[in-house]
Amino acid sequence: MVKVVTIVSFVIVSLFADLQKSCLACHEKEQIPSELIYKRYLLKYSTPKNIEEAMLRYLKSPTKTTSIMPPQFFLKFPMKTEIGLDDDTLRVNIELYMKKFDIKKRLYYR
Amino acid sequence: MLFALASWLFYSFTKQHLLDQQKDILLYEASHIKSQLRELHQSHSNRLIYPVAEQIESAIYDLDKRYIFGTLDERVELHSMDDIDKIYAIVDIEPHYLGAAYLLVVKNIDLEPITNLENKTLIFMLIATIFFAVLGYFLGGLFIAPMRESIERMNYFIQDATHELNTPISTILTNIEMIESMDKNLKNTQELKRIEIASKTLSRIYDDLAYLNLNHNYHRHIESIEIGLMVEERIEYFRVLAKAKELKIKLDIEPNIVLDIDKNDALRVCDNLISNAIKYNKVGGQLYIQVTQNTLVVEDSGVGINERDLGFILERFRRANKSEGGFGIGLNIVNHVVRNYGFDLQISSQQNQGTKVVIRW
Numbered sequence: 001m002v003k004v005v006t007i008v009s010f011v012i013v014s015l016f017a018d019l020q021k022s023c024l025a026c027h028e029k030e031q032i033p034s035e036l037i038y039k040r041y042l043l044k045y046s047t048p049k050n051i052e053e054a055m056l057r058y059l060k061s062p063t064k065t066t067s068i069m070p071p072q073f074f075l076k077f078p079m080k081t082e083i084g085l086d087d088d089t090l091r092v093n094i095e096l097y098m099k100k101f102d103i104k105k106r107l108y109y110r
Numbered sequence: 111m112l113f114a115l116a117s118w119l120f121y122s123f124t125k126q127h128l129l130d131q132q133k134d135i136l137l138y139e140a141s142h143i144k145s146q147l148r149e150l151h152q153s154h155s156n157r158l159i160y161p162v163a164e165q166i167e168s169a170i171y172d173l174d175k176r177y178i179f180g181t182l183d184e185r186v187e188l189h190s191m192d193d194i195d196k197i198y199a200i201v202d203i204e205p206h207y208l209g210a211a212y213l214l215v216v217k218n219i220d221l222e223p224i225t226n227l228e229n230k231t232l233i234f235m236l237i238a239t240i241f242f243a244v245l246g247y248f249l250g251g252l253f254i255a256p257m258r259e260s261i262e263r264m265n266y267f268i269q270d271a272t273h274e275l276n277t278p279i280s281t282i283l284t285n286i287e288m289i290e291s292m293d294k295n296l297k298n299t300q301e302l303k304r305i306e307i308a309s310k311t312l313s314r315i316y317d318d319l320a321y322l323n324l325n326h327n328y329h330r331h332i333e334s335i336e337i338g339l340m341v342e343e344r345i346e347y348f349r350v351l352a353k354a355k356e357l358k359i360k361l362d363i364e365p366n367i368v369l370d371i372d373k374n375d376a377l378r379v380c381d382n383l384i385s386n387a388i389k390y391n392k393v394g395g396q397l398y399i400q401v402t403q404n405t406l407v408v409e410d411s412g413v414g415i416n417e418r419d420l421g422f423i424l425e426r427f428r429r430a431n432k433s434e435g436g437f438g439i440g441l442n443i444v445n446h447v448v449r450n451y452g453f454d455l456q457i458s459s460q461q462n463q464g465t466k467v468v469i470r471w
Contacts, residue, residue, distance in 0.1 A: 039151060046173040046206040103208050107179045109160040 023093060032077055038101040040068045048098060055094045059083065113238060121231045128223050133197050139163045140201045140215040151207035158208075166217050170203070170210035178210055188214055195219055272319040279316050282309040307350050314381050318439055321378055330372035337376065338363040338401045344380045345399070351388050352397065362400040369471065375447045382440035383408040383467055390465070409466040415459040423457065444469075 027034050041051045058066040062080040067073075085093070146161035147170065160179055161168075169180025175188045188200065198216040286306050341363060345352075352359055369376065387397050387410035400407040415423055424445040441457075448455040448469055459465040 035154075042209040043151070043205045043207065046209045046211045047176070050173065103158070104179060106156055106158045107160050107208070108157060109162050109181060 023097065030077060034097075035101050037068060038098070039103075042103065044068065051098060052091065052094050055097070056087070056090055059085075059090050059094070060087075113242065114235070117231055117235050117238075121227065124227055125224055128227065129197060129219070132217070132220060133199060136166065136197060136199050136215055136217050137201070139166050139217075140168070140199055140213055143168055143215065144201060144203060144207075144213060147203065147207040147210060147213070163215075166215055168213060168215045170208065171212040171214065172209050173206070173211040175212065178208065180214070182214065182216065186214070188212060268319050268322060272316065275312065275316045275319070279309060279313050283313060303350055303354070307354055310347065310351065311385075314385055317381065318378065318443055321374070321443055322439055330375065332370050332372055334368045335371055335373060335376050337367050337369050337406065338365060340376055341380055341384075341399055341401055341406070344377070344384055348381075348384050348388055351385070355388060355391055356394045357388060357391055358394075358396045360396065360398045362398070364402050367401055367403060371451060375450070378443050379406075379447050379469070382444050386410075386440055387412070387465070387467075395464075404470055406469045407466065409464060411464040414461040414463055414465055415457075416461050420457065420459060424455075 024034065026032075041054060045051045045054050054068065058068070059080075060082075062082060064071050064074060064079070083090075143161045143163060150158045150160070160181070162181055167181045169182040169186065170178045171188050172178055177184050177186075195218060196216050197219055198214065201213045201215065203210045203213055282305070286302065286309065289302065342361065345359060345361065349359075383406075384397075384399070387408050391397060391410045391412035395411040397411075398407070398409040400409075424441050444467075445455055447453075451471070454470040456468045456470075457465065458468075
């Protein structure tokens with residue numbers, strides 16, 4: 001049992017490490033507001049499935065038209081270059097990204 | 111009925127209005143929750159406190175109508191609210207703060223104003239029913255007063271007439287019999303026959319009036335009466351009248367048909383049916399009387415009764431044909447006797463062809 005937990009924890013940690021390496025490291029370096037971007041996706045697309053498709057569209061072809069952010073955003077922040085990852089890897093990273101900023105985890109009522 | 115319908119409509123509309131008012135309050139609360147969701151979406155806090163309104167449950171759902179968060183049970187689906195004790199509203203959220211596309215708000219119906227309305231409607235209906243019943247009673251009394259007075263006058267007249275007719279009719283009939291027995295030559299004279307017909311008609315009218323006068327409530331002496339014999343006797347009694355109209359009388363009487371009945375009641379039935387069949391017959395017409403184990407049939411080939419009058423012919427003072435004299439009480443008496451003994455009375459008639467009366471016992 002301990003082994004299983006250890007292995008699962010290891011897999012998750014290593015996946016998040018991939019996300020950190022593939023995406024968030026650059027976001028942090030360029031001071032790109034990841035949570036703000038996720039909230040804009042939420043505001044427009046509502047469901048995880050729609051958000052995932054919209055993010056995938058942008059990551060495969062990062063332009064001002066496929067981006068969720070307004071054009072003025074790119075005056076301050078650089079346009080992303082294509083990562084060159086395959087669709088499956090991109091989807092895994094998107095899901096991890098959504099999990100990281102999942103708003104449900106932060107909702108409570110008194 | 112109309113008043114009950116109007117009350118029901120008033121109750122339904124007012125109840126709907128009360129529910130609409132409660133729904134408006136719910137929608138107002140929903141808009142408040144919506145603005146709080148916008149603030150939450152813009153918040154940078156790690157702990158987002160979902161807005162909770164007093165006495166209202168709510169939940170947010172994404173575009174695919176999947177539950178996101180709320181005070182409602184996660185299993186409550188967006189369009190499955192069918193609890194009749196609750197009112198609910200679904201509000202669209204655009205843009206989708208926190209990913210929410212729909213906000214479901216639910217509230218228990220405040221039953222107090224509806225119960226008050228029900229009580230007020232019931233009390234109002236009760237008071238109105240009493241008011242209209244009293245009003246109807248007085249108005250009815252006012253409207254039928256002339257009719258009642260007319261019937262009372264007719265009854266007083268009958269009472270007086272009955273009282274005054276008794277002695278002279280008896281005197282006439284007795285004296286006719288005396289004249290006939292004293293002088294055999296006079297017996298078949300036309301003049302004496304006419305006097306006899308007129309006095310027998312008067313005598314029968316007197317008997318009917320006396321029967322009505324007592325309101326059928328006199329003491330009845332039930333005895334076994336052979337109805338065939340009585341019919342033959344009464345035919346003999348009315349033979350002078352029938353002869354005056356040149357009627358062909360056909361009797362089909364089974365012997366030994368015995369009925370347990372008051373003699374006067376039986377006489378009233380036989381006399382009225384036979385005298386009507388003679389009175390309303392055509393000159394040279396037919397009169398057919400049949401007595402069987404269960405029926406008495408009196409059929410004539412006279413003027414008949416039209417279909418419109420047939421339904422009312424058993425009412426007192428109702429006469430279908432006013433060409434002949436009478437008070438319109440004969441069939442009313444027959445009907446009373448028949449009902450009193452639990453018999454069945456059927457009258458069928460065709461205008462200008464004749465009338466058939468059947469009594470079954």
